[in-house]
Amino acid sequence: MARAHWLALIPLAEPVLQRPAVELALAQNYEKSGELDAVFAPDSLIQSQTYREVLLAYSAGPTLLRQQAMALDATTRERQLALYVLLFKELTREHYQDFLDDLRLIPASEPLTKKSEPDTYYYEYTLPSHKFGTRDESPLLTDFNWPGTKAGKGFACPSLRDTADALASNPQDARSQICLGEFLRLNDYDGFLTGARRFPEWRVPTELGTVAVQFPGKGRSRLDIYKEIIANPKAARDARAYALYRAVNCWAPSSHNACDNTNDPVSQRKQWFQELKTKYRGTVWADTLKYYW
Numbered sequence: 001m002a003r004a005h006w007l008a009l010i011p012l013a014e015p016v017l018q019r020p021a022v023e024l025a026l027a028q029n030y031e032k033s034g035e036l037d038a039v040f041a042p043d044s045l046i047q048s049q050t051y052r053e054v055l056l057a058y059s060a061g062p063t064l065l066r067q068q069a070m071a072l073d074a075t076t077r078e079r080q081l082a083l084y085v086l087l088f089k090e091l092t093r094e095h096y097q098d099f100l101d102d103l104r105l106i107p108a109s110e111p112l113t114k115k116s117e118p119d120t121y122y123y124e125y126t127l128p129s130h131k132f133g134t135r136d137e138s139p140l141l142t143d144f145n146w147p148g149t150k151a152g153k154g155f156a157c158p159s160l161r162d163t164a165d166a167l168a169s170n171p172q173d174a175r176s177q178i179c180l181g182e183f184l185r186l187n188d189y190d191g192f193l194t195g196a197r198r199f200p201e202w203r204v205p206t207e208l209g210t211v212a213v214q215f216p217g218k219g220r221s222r223l224d225i226y227k228e229i230i231a232n233p234k235a236a237r238d239a240r241a242y243a244l245y246r247a248v249n250c251w252a253p254s255s256h257n258a259c260d261n262t263n264d265p266v267s268q269r270k271q272w273f274q275e276l277k278t279k280y281r282g283t284v285w286a287d288t289l290k291y292y293w
Helices: 002-012 018-032 036-040 049-058 062-069 076-092 096-105 141-145 160-169 174-186 222-230 237-249 266-279 284-288
Strands: none
Touching: 002 018, 018 036, 018 049, 036 049, 036 062, 049 062, 049 076, 062 076, 062 096, 076 096, 076 141, 096 160, 160 174, 174 222, 174 237, 222 237, 237 266, 237 284, 266 284
């Protein structure tokens, strides 16, 4: 009944002030009923790019995201946003082979722009504008061409593609997990699109994009990755030492967790710190770490 009401109102709504409100109500109806496909159907009456992008970023599953990434009737931005979210969620939810398969969808000819001054006020629903750009820009798909890192105080890593390939063969490979964490850390992805539990506290269940995510798996922050390596007695020594170092550093220097929104007690950080200093004494990471905040 409610849906029929909103559908009947759309042709009658004044376009500037009334139609966006009616479209929002209709979009929420589709989202709550698990029918997001209807929002992106060719004959969809939901034209608001803001509403469509919120649903792609926070609610859509892999099939819908893949469909929109290839949709010829979608805008360039919508296609690239769908692909961006698809690739990122595959990568952080351990769908590594799907990630590798979908890399082929990255367009070779469409521009990939980078925003110089993030507009944090553009969206009514706050999307990470430092990655998504603004209305006339495309998301940073070039991030997925990450070349890796050289040896140094950090951790030597191959390209993201090679890291994902290794994880597709062995999801528990600690060195490859570390390199996935390095991709997230060095490309400013802490707390980015990792799932509903990462939403800012002011988001309420009635807002668009807060219904249960249709993407299978649980999004993992790099702290989640470090904890998994720390708990794995079979992890390579250098990977485990680096995981301890980085886990403690999630709280540096403010005692506020910058890796995600969890809050392990000081006693836990102290335990990680002491383990690094004793079991891994002599490593560059044990020598470098001075505090556990």
